[in-house]
Amino acid sequence: MRFGSLVEGLDAKPDTQASLDVPVSGFAIDNRKVAPGTVFGAFQGMRVNGEDYIPAAVQAGAVAVVARPEVRVEGAIHIASDNPRRLFAQLAARYFAPFPDVTVAVTGTNGKTSTVELARQLWRMLGHHSASIGTLGVTTSVDQVSTGLTTPDIVTFLSNMAGLKREGITHAAFEASSHGLAQYRTEGLPVSAAAFTNLSRDHLDYHGDMDSYFEAKMRLFDEVVAPQGAAVVWADDAWSGKVLQRATKRGLRVLSVGVQGQALRLANRTPTQLGQTLEVEVEGKSYKVNLPLIGAYQAANALTAAGLVIAGGEDVARVLELLGRVQPVRGRLERAVITRAGAPVYVDYAHTPDGLRAAIDALRPHTRGRLIALFGAGGDRDAGKRPQMGKVAAELADHVIVTDDNPRSEEPSSIRAAVMAGAPGAEEIGGRRAAIAAAIAQAGADDIVLLAGKGHEQGQIIGDRVLPFDDVTVARECAG
Ligand SMILES: CC(=O)N[C@H]1[C@@H](OP(=O)(O)OP(=O)(O)OC[C@H]2O[C@@H](n3ccc(=O)[nH]c3=O)[C@H](O)[C@@H]2O)O[C@H](CO)[C@@H](O)[C@@H]1O[C@H](C)C(=O)N[C@@H](C)C(=O)N[C@H](CCC(=O)O)C(=O)O
Ligand SMILES: Nc1ncnc2c1ncn2[C@@H]1O[C@H](COP(=O)(O)OP(=O)(O)OP(=O)(O)O)[C@@H](O)[C@H]1O
Numbered sequence: 001m002r003f004g005s006l007v008e009g010l011d012a013k014p015d016t017q018a019s020l021d022v023p024v025s026g027f028a029i030d031n032r033k034v035a036p037g038t039v040f041g042a043f044q045g046m047r048v049n050g051e052d053y054i055p056a057a058v059q060a061g062a063v064a065v066v067a068r069p070e071v072r073v074e075g076a077i078h079i080a081s082d083n084p085r086r087l088f089a090q091l092a093a094r095y096f097a098p099f100p101d102v103t104v105a106v107t108g109t110n111g112k113t114s115t116v117e118l119a120r121q122l123w124r125m126l127g128h129h130s131a132s133i134g135t136l137g138v139t140t141s142v143d144q145v146s147t148g149l150t151t152p153d154i155v156t157f158l159s160n161m162a163g164l165k166r167e168g169i170t171h172a173a174f175e176a177s178s179h180g181l182a183q184y185r186t187e188g189l190p191v192s193a194a195a196f197t198n199l200s201r202d203h204l205d206y207h208g209d210m211d212s213y214f215e216a217k218m219r220l221f222d223e224v225v226a227p228q229g230a231a232v233v234w235a236d237d238a239w240s241g242k243v244l245q246r247a248t249k250r251g252l253r254v255l256s257v258g259v260q261g262q263a264l265r266l267a268n269r270t271p272t273q274l275g276q277t278l279e280v281e282v283e284g285k286s287y288k289v290n291l292p293l294i295g296a297y298q299a300a301n302a303l304t305a306a307g308l309v310i311a312g313g314e315d316v317a318r319v320l321e322l323l324g325r326v327q328p329v330r331g332r333l334e335r336a337v338i339t340r341a342g343a344p345v346y347v348d349y350a351h352t353p354d355g356l357r358a359a360i361d362a363l364r365p366h367t368r369g370r371l372i373a374l375f376g377a378g379g380d381r382d383a384g385k386r387p388q389m390g391k392v393a394a395e396l397a398d399h400v401i402v403t404d405d406n407p408r409s410e411e412p413s414s415i416r417a418a419v420m421a422g423a424p425g426a427e428e429i430g431g432r433r434a435a436i437a438a439a440i441a442q443a444g445a446d447d448i449v450l451l452a453g454k455g456h457e458q459g460q461i462i463g464d465r466v467l468p469f470d471d472v473t474v475a476r477e478c479a480g
C-alpha cells in the first residue's frame with residue numbers, strides 16, 4: 001500500500017513537497033516497534049513524550065510521522081495535525097481494513113467485560129462467527145488471547161480486528177475504557193452501536209474529576225459510533241439521563257434498557273437458586289427470561305448485551321430466549337469451590353466501591369448465614385476510592401477482610417491502611433493467600449465467601465514483578 005492513497009481525502013497536511021508515493025509496511029506508536037516502511041505516531045504521553053523518539057523512529061526506517069504541526073521531523077514525511085492520535089487512528093484504520101461487518105462498543109465503569117462477552121455468546125448462538133476484545137483479551141468461540149490492557153493500543157486493536165475478519169469473524173464487540181477513549185485507542189473502524197452500562201468512581205487519578213471522566217466516556221457517543229448508529233443505554237444509572245440526551249442530540253437510534261428502560265423494560269426480577277427470572281417488556285409484549293447467572297448486575301449486563309444484538313436487527317424473542325443459555329463470564333461471580341464446611345466461595349472482579357456493592361448485593365439473596373468479603377485496592381491507581389471501598393464493604397458485608405491486590409510500586413500496608421480507614425471492624429491480613437486461607441477457615445456451613453478485585457487475573461503485581469496468583473486456584477487449595 002502507498003502512503004499517498006492512505007492520506008487521500010483526509011484532513012491531513014503533509015508538510016513536504018516530497019513524493020507521497022512511498023510503500024507503507026506497518027504502523028507503530030512506539031519507536032522500538034518501527035521497521036523500514038512504518039508510519040510512526042508521535043504522541044505526548046503521561047510518562048514520556050513520544051515526540052522525543054522521532055529521530056530514533058526515522059533512524060529505524062519510519063517513512064512518515066504523524067505529529068503536531070510544531071514538531072520537527074527530518075528524514076521522513078511529517079503529517080501534521082493538532083490531534084495526531086485521531087489522525088493516526090484514521091490512517092491506520094485505512095491500512096488495516098477490512099474489519100468485521102458488525103462492530104459494537106461498550107463503555108461504563110463496570111460491566112464492560114461482561115457485556116461484550118455476553119454479546120459475543122448471543123451472536124454465536126444466533127449462528128454468527130463472533131468475537132470480543134477487552135480485559136479478557138481477544139475471545140472467540142475457539143480461542144482466548146490476552147492483550148494486557150482492557151483497550152489495547154490503537155495498532156494492536158486495529159490489527160486484531162483485521163485479523164478477526166481474516167479468520168471469518170463477522171460480529172465483534174469491544175470494551176471502550178475511558179483511558180482508551182481519551183487516547184483514541186479504538187478509533188477508525190465503523191462502530192454500528194455503542195452501549196453505556198453505568199458510571200461511578202474509578203480512575204480519578206487519571207481523569208481528575210467525575211465530570212471529566214464522564215466526558216471521556218461520552219466521546220464514544222459523540223464521535224466514535226457511526227452517525228447512523230445506535231445507542232444502548234442502561235437507564236437505571238444516575239448518569240443515564242445525560243447519556244440519553246447526548247445520544248439523542250447526536251441523532252443516534254436510542255434503545256434504553258432497565259427498570260426505567262423504554263426499549264427493553266425490566267418489569268420484574270426474581271433471584272432463583274442458580275440464577276434469576278426476568279420479566280422483560282418490549283413493545284408492549286412481555287417475555288420471560290430464565291437467566292442462568294446470579295446478581296442484579298449480571299441481569300443489567302445481559303439485557304444491555306441483548307440490546308446491542310437487537311440493535312443490529314436480530315429477533316427480540318429469539319435473543320431473549322437465548323439469554324437462558326449463556327455461560328458465566330470468567331471471574332465475574334464465578335463459584336470457585338465449596339469449602340469443607342459447606343460454604344460457597346465466589347471470585348469477582350469488583351475493584352470499585354460500586355462494583356463491591358453490586359457483588360455483595362448479588363450474593364446476599366444466596367446467603368443464609370454470614371457474608372464474608374475479602375478484597376484490597378490496586379496500587380498506582382485512584383487512591384480516593386480506597387476508603388470508599390472499605391465503607392461499602394463494612395456496611396454491607398457481615399465480616400470484612402482487607403488484604404492486597406496488585407500493590408505495584410506502593411507499600412502494601414499503606415494501601416491496606418487507607419482501605420481500613422473506611423472500614424471499622426474490618427480484619428487486616430497482609431498477603432492475599434494468607435487472607436484467603438483465613439476467610440475460608442472462618443466460613444461456616446451457611447456462610448458465603450466473596451473474594452473480590454482480581455477476578456480472572458493470573459498474577460499479583462508487586463513492584464515491577466508479576467507473581468503467579470489466581471484467586472480461584474488459591475481458594476481451591478485453601479479449601480482442599
Ligand atoms: C495511563 C495510560 O493509560 N497509559 C497508557 C498510554 O500511555 P501514554 O500515551 O501516556 O504513553 P507514555 O508511556 O507516556 O508514552 C508516550 C508515547 O511515547 C511512546 N514511546 C515511549 C517510550 C519509548 O521508548 N518509545 C516510544 O515511542 C509510547 O508508545 C507512547 O505513544 O499508552 C501506552 C501505550 O499504548 C500504554 O502502555 C499505557 O498504559 C499503561 C501501561 C497503563 O497502565 N494503562 C492503564 C491505566 C489503562 O490503560 N487502563 C485502562 C482502563 C482499565 C479499566 O477499564 O479499568 C485500559 O484500557 O486497560
Ligand atoms: N452493571 C454493573 N453494575 C454494577 N457493578 C457491576 C456491573 N457489572 C459488573 N459490575 C462489577 O464490576 C466488576 C467488573 O465487571 P466487568 O469486568 O464486567 O467490568 P469492566 O467494566 O469490564 O471492568 P474494567 O474497567 O476493569 O475493565 C464485576 O465483577 C462486578 O463486581
Ligand SMILES: N[C@H](CCC[C@H](N)C(=O)O)C(=O)O
Pocket residue numbers: 150351377378379381405406453454457
Ligand atoms: N482495569 C482496572 C483493573 C483493576 C483491577 C485490580 N485488581 C487492580 O489491580 O486495581 C485497572 O487497571 O485499574
Ligand SMILES: [Mg+2]
Pocket residue numbers: 112113134135136150175
Ligand atoms: Mg473490563
